[in-house]
Amino acid sequence: MNTPKIRVGVIGAGNVGSALVQLLNDESRHIALIDAATASLEVVGVAVRDLEKSRPGIDAALLTTDALALAGREDLDILVELVGGIEPARTYIEAALRRGVSVVTANKTLMAECGTELSQLAHQNGADLCYEAAVGGGIPILRALRTSLAGERIERVMGIVNGTTNFILSKMTSEGSDYAVALAEAQALGYAEADPTADVEAFDAAAKVQILSSLAFGTELCGEEISREGITGVRSIDVDFAGRAGYVIKLVGVAERVGEHGISRHTHPAMIPAEHPLASVHGAMNAVFVEGSMSGPLMWLGQGAGGEPTATAVLGDVLHVARNRVSGRHDVPFSVDDRLESVPAGEIASVFYISLDVMDEPGVLASVASIFGQHGVSIQSMEQSGFGDEARLSFVTHSAVTNNVRATIDELAKLESVDSVGACFRVIDGGIA
Amino acid sequence: MNTPKIRVGVIGAGNVGSALVQLLNDESRHIALIDAATASLEVVGVAVRDLEKSRPGIDAALLTTDALALAGREDLDILVELVGGIEPARTYIEAALRRGVSVVTANKTLMAECGTELSQLAHQNGADLCYEAAVGGGIPILRALRTSLAGERIERVMGIVNGTTNFILSKMTSEGSDYAVALAEAQALGYAEADPTADVEAFDAAAKVQILSSLAFGTELCGEEISREGITGVRSIDVDFAGRAGYVIKLVGVAERVGEHGISRHTHPAMIPAEHPLASVHGAMNAVFVEGSMSGPLMWLGQGAGGEPTATAVLGDVLHVARNRVSGRHDVPFSVDDRLESVPAGEIASVFYISLDVMDEPGVLASVASIFGQHGVSIQSMEQSGFGDEARLSFVTHSAVTNNVRATIDELAKLESVDSVGACFRVIDGGIA
Numbered sequence: 001m002n003t004p005k006i007r008v009g010v011i012g013a014g015n016v017g018s019a020l021v022q023l024l025n026d027e028s029r030h031i032a033l034i035d036a037a038t039a040s041l042e043v044v045g046v047a048v049r050d051l052e053k054s055r056p057g058i059d060a061a062l063l064t065t066d067a068l069a070l071a072g073r074e075d076l077d078i079l080v081e082l083v084g085g086i087e088p089a090r091t092y093i094e095a096a097l098r099r100g101v102s103v104v105t106a107n108k109t110l111m112a113e114c115g116t117e118l119s120q121l122a123h124q125n126g127a128d129l130c131y132e133a134a135v136g137g138g139i140p141i142l143r144a145l146r147t148s149l150a151g152e153r154i155e156r157v158m159g160i161v162n163g164t165t166n167f168i169l170s171k172m173t174s175e176g177s178d179y180a181v182a183l184a185e186a187q188a189l190g191y192a193e194a195d196p197t198a199d200v201e202a203f204d205a206a207a208k209v210q211i212l213s214s215l216a217f218g219t220e221l222c223g224e225e226i227s228r229e230g231i232t233g234v235r236s237i238d239v240d241f242a243g244r245a246g247y248v249i250k251l252v253g254v255a256e257r258v259g260e261h262g263i264s265r266h267t268h269p270a271m272i273p274a275e276h277p278l279a280s281v282h283g284a285m286n287a288v289f290v291e292g293s294m295s296g297p298l299m300w301l302g303q304g305a306g307g308e309p310t311a312t313a314v315l316g317d318v319l320h321v322a323r324n325r326v327s328g329r330h331d332v333p334f335s336v337d338d339r340l341e342s343v344p345a346g347e348i349a350s351v352f353y354i355s356l357d358v359m360d361e362p363g364v365l366a367s368v369a370s371i372f373g374q375h376g377v378s379i380q381s382m383e384q385s386g387f388g389d390e391a392r393l394s395f396v397t398h399s400a401v402t403n404n405v406r407a408t409i410d411e412l413a414k415l416e417s418v419d420s421v422g423a424c425f426r427v428i429d430g431g432i433a
Numbered sequence: 434m435n436t437p438k439i440r441v442g443v444i445g446a447g448n449v450g451s452a453l454v455q456l457l458n459d460e461s462r463h464i465a466l467i468d469a470a471t472a473s474l475e476v477v478g479v480a481v482r483d484l485e486k487s488r489p490g491i492d493a494a495l496l497t498t499d500a501l502a503l504a505g506r507e508d509l510d511i512l513v514e515l516v517g518g519i520e521p522a523r524t525y526i527e528a529a530l531r532r533g534v535s536v537v538t539a540n541k542t543l544m545a546e547c548g549t550e551l552s553q554l555a556h557q558n559g560a561d562l563c564y565e566a567a568v569g570g571g572i573p574i575l576r577a578l579r580t581s582l583a584g585e586r587i588e589r590v591m592g593i594v595n596g597t598t599n600f601i602l603s604k605m606t607s608e609g610s611d612y613a614v615a616l617a618e619a620q621a622l623g624y625a626e627a628d629p630t631a632d633v634e635a636f637d638a639a640a641k642v643q644i645l646s647s648l649a650f651g652t653e654l655c656g657e658e659i660s661r662e663g664i665t666g667v668r669s670i671d672v673d674f675a676g677r678a679g680y681v682i683k684l685v686g687v688a689e690r691v692g693e694h695g696i697s698r699h700t701h702p703a704m705i706p707a708e709h710p711l712a713s714v715h716g717a718m719n720a721v722f723v724e725g726s727m728s729g730p731l732m733w734l735g736q737g738a739g740g741e742p743t744a745t746a747v748l749g750d751v752l753h754v755a756r757n758r759v760s761g762r763h764d765v766p767f768s769v770d771d772r773l774e775s776v777p778a779g780e781i782a783s784v785f786y787i788s789l790d791v792m793d794e795p796g797v798l799a800s801v802a803s804i805f806g807q808h809g810v811s812i813q814s815m816e817q818s819g820f821g822d823e824a825r826l827s828f829v830t831h832s833a834v835t836n837n838v839r840a841t842i843d844e845l846a847k848l849e850s851v852d853s854v855g856a857c858f859r860v861i862d863g864g865i866a
Contacts, residue, residue: 019727023584023727029584029586032586035583035768036583036584037584038765132581138725138727138728138729138731139731140577140580140581140582140731143576143577143580143581144573144576144577144581147573147580147749147752147753148565148573148576148577148746148749148753149573149745149749150468150469150749150752151456151462151465151466151469151470151748151749151751151752152745152748153462153465275713275715277713277714277734279713280708280710280712280713281710282708292571292745294452294456294571294741294742294744294745295571295735295736295741295745295746296571296735296736296739296741296742297734297735297736298571298572298573298733298734298735298736299732299733299734299735300731300732300733300734301710301730301731301732301734302728302730302731302732303728303729303730303731306729308728308729309728309729311727312582312584312585312725312727312728313581313728315584315585316580316581316582316583316584316585318584319580319583319584320580320581327762329760329762332471335468
């Protein structure tokens, strides 16, 4: 039998791109890859910005600086886009899709911005658009949502999908470090960038939540903003309190059903019970926790970043797309459920942890408690620590509507006896049996 | 566009079968299922043993006691086999496959016995054979190995794939119960059967390891026996020691590469470091931990049993097979790698935990240590507890070949000062960063 040939072009030869090209050219994997792709995969071009840079493992003859020409090559079967960001990535991808060339990308920003539109463009042209590597690095969660769980009614998806912030919070937990110290260490180790905004302010996690939500629930990928709260406000005293109360603080991205047609998506630090599977996701690892109405809880865990793990996810997509091309088909794009409505995070109920720096004087607790009561926020437990002007009150509420908690906080901040509101975190409900 | 119709027959209406039929007939899921299957799924028959039994949610007109006739129906597209065991399940499945009817099964015993042969039969007749529910209940691990990780070189697969034993060991860990007490509780709660042999002697786990190995490495599914050790020898003092040393005891099924073409498969209790993701898999949950050469560690966690979770996995397969039928294709069966050789568990090296009940008298440690030394088993740490004839020595070795450890144990048991060898468990290497 003749082995069909599938021609692959790669834009971007950073960590992921070079690991991918090396994987595709690895002689020891040659037979296994033909077996998995039902075709022989040939890298026909690698677009880079700088031709002079040394790129071990990549044949110099394949290099080009003209990414758009590569995307538009007559003989291309699959384009792999690994440059990230909106432009020029979008232009490259559209050029390929319009010619019926399938696209594999790791570009979460672009997918969150216009994934629905690009998926339709792929479909119209008989091509595939796959982006497993856009969420959770090497964790094959997107294909699982698309295939194995296609018949499941998912209630909630909750992920630790940003390795940088999980590394920082893990350091704060295990070593008692302050945020600034842990961030500096993350930067020194290359886990965080010089400008860490995209990670610590949860822009990255928010894009990933959008993508998870689109596959779990059928929400649109069209650049909608979702509620986003980062980790810059997390203090070591909060991490400490959480630990003593049996919790760890993690940055989570959540997409959940609210009623029949409501979907709420939000990212924020949360207190997770120590016995919850997400609590044991340490360092730069990522995990996605899915609650299905029939399947019950499911969790995927793995490396959320890094050249080789991410290249594995890209390779999984390339093999899938190659099999599709050989058999002359393409995936039906995930469908958008038009009945869904976005529910603002403020309308969602949750248990909250609230910490207040107060003056240690008679009547403080009474006035604080009365403000909680006025907003219908009921207190589950309270702990006072410190004395004098170092006193601190830590509350755990019963389940309360976020907007009511926010109003409580605003009013508490105005109280003369309250120096400052130190923290206000959602508390995630129990672990699993 | 006309929606194609896919006709499904179900053999077995126990927990899983009835949950599946209810899912397929659930009006509120109708559109979602058509979307996922690219077809309308119709249950055309449900074979049961007892027609008189009340079966809520299943139309009585669909019931039949003639499973073989159902499997051989002219108009059938998909047969779902949920009776388990070798026969008559095998006869039903072969009858369907020979007519080109695709089969979805949860039957781990049958797949471990002759999965390769049945997969080839499916392929020859242009049909699919899917068995996601055979391993890990609702956890979609098999499709991930077959698709997303198809291009990955996997080094080791390690699973907690038996909920009954994990429930028992979790009870022993959290409550200090003895094995017999924990087993009785598992039986009272319906987690363990009256005759618990298949679970506690690891027959169930061994079949699942065979299946995981076939997809991870390409070993054959042909009823080969693998090294199998159950949990009946695990004592509460061992669980205790493990806890104090920072470990939990779990029954694991392992399939791992040894050199270029060796694969070793074994099931046994093991000490797992508390910080390893598998250590936090509690109660009846299952998890599969995969170590890929590029992906790094990956873990899947979920409900390992139960009607609804398992039905979710079956449904995922039904949808996949339906899509294939609509588009006129079937999966290429996973390939068997003929170069692979089975490496006996005795040849594998591991760190071991060994506990000896000894007479507390001068020279005991010296004579014990000398026997370790003679077999080339080097000791990493030792702890003595108890006094007099209640004394116990607990050793953790450096990495040692299993056969050498076994020989050490045999000789130690003959020492006059050693009352008995209490335990000998493998210690799994570190967690992940």
